[in-house]
Amino acid sequence: MLYVPLRRRFLSEYVTNSEGKRELLIHFGFNEVSFDEPDLFAFGETLIKQDQFMAGSATRWSTGEPYEWARVKRLLEALLSEEFLSREPQPPAAVSEFHQKLMEAEAQRDAPTEPMWWNPDCPRVMEQLTGQPLELGFLESVLVMHRIAHPAFDAEGRHVGEMNVFPDAMRMKIPTEWRMCQYPGSRYRNEAMMNLTALKAMTRYWKPMMQGLLAVREEFLRRYTLPPDGHWRMGDLHALACDVLALPTLLLMRGNSPVPNGTLDPVLSSIFRVTDGVRMVLAYLLFLPEQPMQYDTPITAPELFRLVEHGNFFISGRGVCAGPQPMVEELFATLLEGKPVTGAPPPSAEWYADVPAAVDYGLLGLQLYSLQFNLWSYMCRAYEEIRAALLEVEDEPGGVLSRLRERIERDWETILPTRLNQALQRDWAEARYIEMFDRAQRGMRGFREDTLLRLQDVFTPARDQVDAETRLRLRELIRSRAGSPSGARGAALDAVADATAEFLAIERPALRALENAQRQVNALLQRPHPARKFSGSDLSLQHRLRVGTHGVLPYLMDVLREELGIAIENTEDATRCTPIGN
Incomplete structure (x- = not known):
């Protein structure tokens, strides 16, 4: 008896390789299995549907004559060595060893006991962090704009950047509820867990979040027009994501009547968190010469989801994306397709007037x-x-x-x-x-x-x-x-x-x-x-x-x-x- 312990993590696709031949690829975390012999496609397709099976039964997974046992045995041994398969059932764990170590390190981490914020305390904060003060008017030239809002607190007492606050020395210890991810795909039962606290906030504010994204998107498209094919270009989508992040950052950093730290609208902090993930994926893809994607590379919502899933971008060193697939797909459809918010539109917040300046x-x-x-x-x-x-x-x-x-x-x-x-x-x-x-x-x-x-x-x-x-x-x-x-x-x-x-x-x-x-x-x-x-x-x-x-x-x-x-x-x-x- 062989077991497929994390079958729901498998992702499969047919691709054309460099020799022009069709292949079946099965992605499993950062590993993948390739079937490039057409008669083995049925074997691969059947494999990813099993939770457990008798090894000998795999000879009958062919659409034609049964496979020879010696051939199947070699395939199964290779899959066992790569941990696609196991000889023993693996009961699900509530908490992974990885997450336990992460929480132990978090408990021992030196963290500020009082909030640290740039506006207007940039000279003092920078000197505390680096030993050298810096005037507030030079901050964006030193700290990239899309990271400035990370350490700020919203009205619910959460860092805008959650566990990803940069610099980490400004991150306080905030109670957070974690859960093992059960979503199918690359995140399924990953050793890194998902932030349930952030997910609950996003669920509460989802409609006004999407409405806010549409407002920034509309302003962006006043400045730039989509190409005749109607598809976004990867560089423009990256710029749009940065402009979304700029909205809460501008409100917090402006000289006149800045939003006080600790009072930021949770709609904006939640928008920031989900959009920052989009920005990070696009920045990685744009600057990776092994998969050449220039500024003008076309991108669609389904293709973006495929890149995120197959590239393991739902997973980070501190946790996995907490958003279920329907929410992620709606986020991408809102950004790329302008998908309207269903039902009665939420009332416009005061910050809508700041969208042009934020862009x-x-x-x-x-x-x-x-x-x-x-x-x-x-x-x-x-x-x-x-x-x-x-x-x-x-x-x-x-x-x-x-x-x-x-x-x-x-x-x-x-x-x-x-x-x-x-x-x-x-x-x-x-x-x-x-x-x-x-x-x-x-x-x-x-x-x-x-x-x-x-x-x-x-x-x-x-x-x-x-x-x-x-x-x-x-x-x-x-x-x-x-x-x-x-x-x-x-x-x-x-x-x-x-x-x-x-x-x-x-x-x-x-x-x-x-x-x-x-x-x-x-x-x-x-x-x-x-x-x-x-x-x-x-x-x-x-x-x-x-x-x-x-x-x-x-x-x-x-x-x-x-x-x-x-x-x-x-x-x-x-x-x-x-x-x-x-």
């Missing part, structure tokens, strides 16, 4: 996001050049070169999970940022074509445009810290200085573009713009906020400061390089 805020957020993350791609290129130069030379143990090489290697290991060590990933990502940056500007109210800023133009400073004084100053300081070596060692240190100077030359116009977009944000939110210039040191706070998360990056200037005692301050106007401790 502008979201589009500005996308411009800032494109500038920030494209810059980090260039920083990783600088790391690559520095690493290659240092690996070419030997140095005495404990010497400056050895210490510097060890630090660069540690940082390189941090870069690897982001895949920004790969030229293919960097180039693909930059192409998506170019599309995103251009499109976001064109949707702004009052946009004029002669004001369009091309992302390529921001990041064009080449080697011959590097500030010669900065290059020479860095060479001098780095060599002096290493005892003025000559030959290959001196050349390697010069390469470190040159790669750093080239990155700083790229960072300066990026800082200018960031500050210009931030100035528009501050005007929109009716709050003052800081009197001083935005700096690379300010921007680097993003890395400190991301410490401990997947995708955190090191910061190149930290290497020079901590390993060589050289402080670098970069603004759009100038670069200052000074020795520390002299």
Whole structure:
């Protein structure tokens, strides 16, 4: 007797492989089984309908002559080794071991005992989190807009970001009810459980949530028209999701009469939670060159659901999506098809009047996001050049070169999970940022074509445009810290200085573009713009906020400061390089 313990988790589909042949794929979590022999299609289709079966009976799953036992035996043994099948029944557990460990870690986690919120306490909160204060008027240039509202509380006493609050150090301990997921599909009885508390809130506010989504969608389509085929493009759907997230964020962050922390309409916090999941899926797909999906890739509601289900996007490291399939499908149909809310429409809330400003805020957020993350791609290129130069030379143990090489290697290991060590990933990502940056500007109210800023133009400073004084100053300081070596060692240190100077030359116009977009944000939110210039040191706070998360990056200037005692301050106007401790 063999058992199919999690049959309801199986997802099947027929696809055409790279050789043009038809295959039956059965997805099971992050594993899959492929049947590429047509006479085995019936075997696969029958398998996913079984809860248990006698092994010998599988020979009769053919639509023609029975399968040979030796062949079936090999198939069953392979399925057992991959844990698609088991030899013993597996009784369902109420709580998984994974979830128990998660809750134990949660109980031991250091968490704030009082709410922390950006508006108007950004300088104090940022200093508490990173050791460096930051004016509120620079926040969107450091923290991407779609994450700003995470730590805020709604009127029901829940974080807007629930368990996904970023940064995690701002997340308080909030009582939450969890349950093992029983929905068929990838989430079925997953070891990560679903947040029942959030589901109950969404169920209470579902109709006004969908009505709010329609309001943002309608405003978005005033700025952008759908193509003749009527299908959304993946990049535009990502932008719409960001604009939805911008609505509660704008209400919380505006300068005049902001919504006080702890009073946000639960309709808006629930809208934020479900839409943020859509944003994350689309961002992942857009920036994954292995499955090339450009900005203009058509997307439909059924296709989006298929991508989410088959890509295991319902599952995260802290829980699974709590929304049942009919709710998820209605959410997608509302966003992509404009599905009207059934029954009498709920009364319009006051915040409907803020939807146009929220769409502008979201589009500005996308411009800032494109500038920030494209810059980090260039920083990783600088790391690559520095690493290659240092690996070419030997140095005495404990010497400056050895210490510097060890630090660069540690940082390189941090870069690897982001895949920004790969030229293919960097180039693909930059192409998506170019599309995103251009499109976001064109949707702004009052946009004029002669004001369009091309992302390529921001990041064009080449080697011959590097500030010669900065290059020479860095060479001098780095060599002096290493005892003025000559030959290959001196050349390697010069390469470190040159790669750093080239990155700083790229960072300066990026800082200018960031500050210009931030100035528009501050005007929109009716709050003052800081009197001083935005700096690379300010921007680097993003890395400190991301410490401990997947995708955190090191910061190149930290290497020079901590390993060589050289402080670098970069603004759009100038670069200052000074020795520390002299």
